Amino acid sequence: xxxxxxxxxxxxxxxxxxxxxxxxxxxxxxxxxxxxxxxxxxxxxxxxxxxxxxxxxxxxxxxxxxxxxxxxxxxxxxxxxxxxxxxxxxxxxxxxxxxxxxxxxxxxxxxxxxxxxxxxxxxxxxxxxxxxxxxxxxxxxxxxxxxxxxxxxxxxxxxxxxxxxxxxxxxxxxxxxxxxxxxxxxxxxxxxxxxxxxxxxxxxxxxxxxxxxxxxxxxxxxxxxxxx
Amino acid sequence: xxxxxxxxxxxxxxxxxxxxxxxxxxxxxxxxxxxxxxxxxxxxxxxxxxxxxxxxxxxxxxxxxxxxxxxxxxxxxxxxxxxxxxxxxxxxxxxxxxxxxxxxxxxxxxxxxxxxxxxxxxxxxxxxxxxxxxxxxxxxxxxxxxxxxxxxxxxxxxxxxxxxxxxxxxxxxxxxxxxxxxxxxxxxxxxxxxxxxxxxxxxxxxxxxxxxxxxxxxxxxxxxxxxxxxxxxxxxxxxxxxxxxxxxxxxxxxxxxxxxxxxxxxxxxxxxxxxxxxxxxxxxxxxxxxxxxxxxxxxxxxxxxxxxxxxxxxxxxxxxxxxxxxxxxxxxxxxxxxxxxxxxxxxxxxxxxxxxxxxxxxxxxxxxxxxxxxxxxxxxxxxxxxxxxxxxxxxxxxxxxxxxxxxxxxxxxxxx
Numbered sequence: 001x002x003x004x005x006x007x008x009x010x011x012x013x014x015x016x017x018x019x020x021x022x023x024x025x026x027x028x029x030x031x032x033x034x035x036x037x038x039x040x041x042x043x044x045x046x047x048x049x050x051x052x053x054x055x056x057x058x059x060x061x062x063x064x065x066x067x068x069x070x071x072x073x074x075x076x077x078x079x080x081x082x083x084x085x086x087x088x089x090x091x092x093x094x095x096x097x098x099x100x101x102x103x104x105x106x107x108x109x110x111x112x113x114x115x116x117x118x119x120x121x122x123x124x125x126x127x128x129x130x131x132x133x134x135x136x137x138x139x140x141x142x143x144x145x146x147x148x149x150x151x152x153x154x155x156x157x158x159x160x161x162x163x164x165x166x167x168x169x170x171x172x173x174x175x176x177x178x179x180x181x182x183x184x185x186x187x188x189x190x191x192x193x194x195x196x197x198x199x200x201x202x203x204x205x206x207x208x209x210x211x212x213x214x215x216x217x218x219x220x221x222x223x224x225x226x227x228x
Numbered sequence: 229x230x231x232x233x234x235x236x237x238x239x240x241x242x243x244x245x246x247x248x249x250x251x252x253x254x255x256x257x258x259x260x261x262x263x264x265x266x267x268x269x270x271x272x273x274x275x276x277x278x279x280x281x282x283x284x285x286x287x288x289x290x291x292x293x294x295x296x297x298x299x300x301x302x303x304x305x306x307x308x309x310x311x312x313x314x315x316x317x318x319x320x321x322x323x324x325x326x327x328x329x330x331x332x333x334x335x336x337x338x339x340x341x342x343x344x345x346x347x348x349x350x351x352x353x354x355x356x357x358x359x360x361x362x363x364x365x366x367x368x369x370x371x372x373x374x375x376x377x378x379x380x381x382x383x384x385x386x387x388x389x390x391x392x393x394x395x396x397x398x399x400x401x402x403x404x405x406x407x408x409x410x411x412x413x414x415x416x417x418x419x420x421x422x423x424x425x426x427x428x429x430x431x432x433x434x435x436x437x438x439x440x441x442x443x444x445x446x447x448x449x450x451x452x453x454x455x456x457x458x459x460x461x462x463x464x465x466x467x468x469x470x471x472x473x474x475x476x477x478x479x480x481x482x483x484x485x486x487x488x489x490x491x492x493x494x495x496x497x498x499x500x501x502x503x504x505x506x507x508x509x510x511x512x513x514x515x516x517x518x519x520x521x522x523x524x525x526x527x528x529x530x531x532x533x534x535x536x537x538x539x540x541x542x543x544x545x546x547x548x549x550x551x552x553x554x555x556x557x558x559x560x561x562x563x564x565x566x567x568x569x570x571x572x573x574x575x576x577x578x579x580x581x582x583x584x585x586x587x588x589x590x591x592x593x594x595x596x597x598x599x600x601x602x603x604x605x606x607x608x609x610x611x612x613x614x615x616x617x618x619x620x621x622x623x624x625x626x627x628x629x630x631x632x633x634x635x636x637x638x639x640x641x642x643x644x
Contacts, residue, residue: 009452013464017467082452084508084550102455103490105462153527166277168465171479179310179524191527217476218465 001025004045006036006062007078008055017051019105019215022111031056040073042068047074050106052081052090057182063093068081070135073195074115076079079102105175106164131160131208143206161212161222169217170219196220232383243371251364258360263329263354270331273298273346281337295349300335306341308334317349326351383396389413393422400429402436402504417640418604424512443499457485485610492541494613497554498601501620508548509625514577515540517549521556522575528564529573541575546644547625555621558614558641567608567640574637580644585637592633599629 003020005027007013013029020027028043030036033056040048040062048066052059063075075095079086087098096115100110117124117136127134133142137154141148150158160177161169170191178192196212202212211223245552280288287300288295297317310333314592317328330347389411408429461481470478500506518540529536545552563573565585571587597603599619600610615629618640622629628643 007479011454011456012452012459014268015456015463016461019459084506084548102449102458102485105459157563168468170465170482171464172482173462176486177525191531195527215465216470216472216478218475 001046002044003027003112004030004031004036004039004043004048006048006054006059007051008032008053009051012221015105016108019109019173021195024167033059033062036062038064040071041069044071046119047076047096047112049076049078049112050095050101052077052079052086053169058088060093063090067094072119074112074119076108076115077112078108081188091108104170104176106160106169106173109167110160110177127159127162129165129211132161132162132203134159136207143203143208146206148202148206150199150202152196153195154202157195157199158203161220163200165211165222168215168219170222231378232387232585235383237378239379240372240375244368247364247371251361251368252480254360254364255357258357259353262356262531263350266348266353267331269347269348270329272314272345273348274331274333277333277346278335281335285338287335287337287342293433295352297345297347299345300347303334303341303343303356305341308332308341310334314417315347317351319349319351321510327354357624374504386415389415389418390421393418393425397425402433406556407433420517442504443496443505446496451489454485454489454492461485473504490612494611498613498617498620501617501624504624505546506551506624508550509546510549511544511546512549512552514543514545514552517552517574518556518577520584521553521560524557525560525564532564532567532575533570534564534567534572537575538575539574541578543577543579543582545625545627551621551624555618555642558618559642561610561616563638564587572637580640582644583639584638584641586627587636590635590636593631593638598631 004024005016005020007011007016007029008031008065008154010031010086013031015028017029028045030039035053037053037057037121048062050059050062056189059077059079065079066073066075077090077095077098078101079090079098080101083215085168090191096118097111099111105152117127127135129134133145134140134155136141139152141155141158156178160174171192174192175189178195200210200212215219215221275375277288277298279511290298290300293478294318310331313330313332316325318325327350328347331348333344333346335342335344355370386552390413391473395406400408400434408426409423410426410441411418413419415424417464467477518538522536522538535604560573563584567573567586568588572582572585573587574585576583604610604612619629622642626640630641632639632641
């Protein structure tokens with residue numbers, strides 16, 4: 001998977017690159033409008049993470065150029081502007097998704113993965129992780145091809161974990177993913193625990209290994225390798 | 229009362245008063261002049277009598293004409309004072325009495341004193357005065373009518389540009405694209421007014437744009453560093469192997485950054501609403517929105533073992549979807565946050581209002597304080613902007629948000 005991060009804020013740019021760079025994923029960066037234009041005129045990316053407010057230009061123009069050249073690259077806009085107009089404009093120009101700053105890297109990753117899946121050659125309909133298989137249109141989960149009955153919350157949680165496998169995901173990130181960032185109940189995340197307990201139990205009972213581990217009370221991690 | 233109505237009233241009253249005064253003055257002046265004229269005629273007649281007596285030493289024959297009567301009365305030795313009198317004149321022909329002017333004089337004929345009484349009809353004089361009076365009245369009516377018409381038509385036309393400008397001002401909306409149109413009046417004052425208004429609205433629009441940009445910039449400038457902190461935290465926790473103490477600190481950091489983010493977002497949203505920058509209202513079925521929100525809150529209700537009873541009717545309101553979500557989430561968050569374990573939440577929606585009742589502390593909140601910014605109860609985990617935001621959202625859509633307490637329920641009502 002090949003990604004491009006167009007972001008002028010060095011701190012954010014480096015964090016994104018570090019978070020996304022792993023085996024099988026190349027993450028390139030562009031620090032301003034010019035650099036972004038040069039990159040997209042030469043290389044193709046599975047997904048471009050694009051800040052709209054750039055020095056020397058608007059990220060919206062980058063989208064216009066991509067679309068004018070009929071490049072198929074996926075585009076995820078990240079912006080500090082949470083105005084409906086900007087959001088609609090970006091999406092109408094052909095961006096695939098819009099994420100408002102600040103965001104959790106795990107949320108960004110989940111969104112990017114969704115775009116990449118949609119954009120992939122056959123419009124990938126499922127997500128597979130070892131014995132676990134998730135059917136996206138039907139929103140169902142199977143383990144070793146045996147259906148597992150999961151709630152909507154558990155389904156979303158599992159998809160989120162698989163997109164961020166081998167990463168520690170904080171409880172606030174999970175809460176914001178499940179209930180939206182408008183929800184202002186930061187005081188109590190206990191019920192996240194019960195959802196995670198449930199999905200772990202269901203997967204293990206269906207014959208899957210237990211991949212989810214709690215990390216120091218901070219958050220959770222979906223391990224490639226079985227927890228010891 | 230309109231300016232030209234007042235002006236009209238004053239000018240008409242003044243004109244009528246002046247004409248009336250003039251009429252009265254005319255009446256008396258002409259009366260005096262004409263009486264004077266009649267008096268002269270009387271003297272001429274008197275002199276004729278004197279001449280006749282001097283020549284003939286006897287009284288002239290008493291004759292009557294249409295407009296003059298002379299009579300002689302012997303008066304003995306009493307003295308007759310010469311004087312003019314106003315009296316009546318018997319018109320033989322017309323058989324009616326008319327007003328007349330008389331001269332009383334005396335003459336001595338053959339040692340007998342006679343009183344001479346010459347009376348002349350004033351009917352012609354009075355006719356003249358009457359004509360003058362009618363002409364005056366006619367003039368008053370004519371002037372009043374002409375002034376009225378002029379004021380009505382001309383002044384209305386003259387003020388038209390003023391009302392045009394006024395109308396545009398009334399319809400002026402900051403978020404609209406159109407400016408105040410220039411007026412084509414020839415009147416200097418109205419041109420100036422229109423120019424001043426145009427300049428002012430342009431400046432206001434300019435300031436408004438600046439404000440809008442400032443909000444955008446502030447949003448960007450504040451949220452970007454927060455985004456960096458957030459992403460650095462996300463990166464930091466990947467580095468692994470923390471002690472329990474370090475994990476606690478990291479968890480606290482996460483929570484604080486989340487609060488900071490929410491606070492910042494709430495402030496930006498509040499300022500946006502206060503500046504009317506959110507204008508994407510559309511008809512929304514409230515029942516559906518509330519049901520969606522209740523779904524979202526399912527876990528939160530469950531967590532506190534709350535009994536939730538919705539009584540919802542189909543109601544459609546015009547509101548921005550995002551603001552409605554903020555409003556519902558804030559009110560429901562409060563209903564959960566300030567509830568006690570095992571408590572109740574009652575939500576009812578009808579065409580007049582939406583009420584959200586919750587059990588909680590057995591003490592009424594201070595209704596005047598709770599909607600103010602950053603006023604919150606000591607134990608609340610919120611950012612102190614939730615109710616301020618909610619009320620602002622309601623206000624900007626012409627709705628009211630009120631609080632009341634009827635044990636055991638704290639009630640927040642959105643009145644449409």
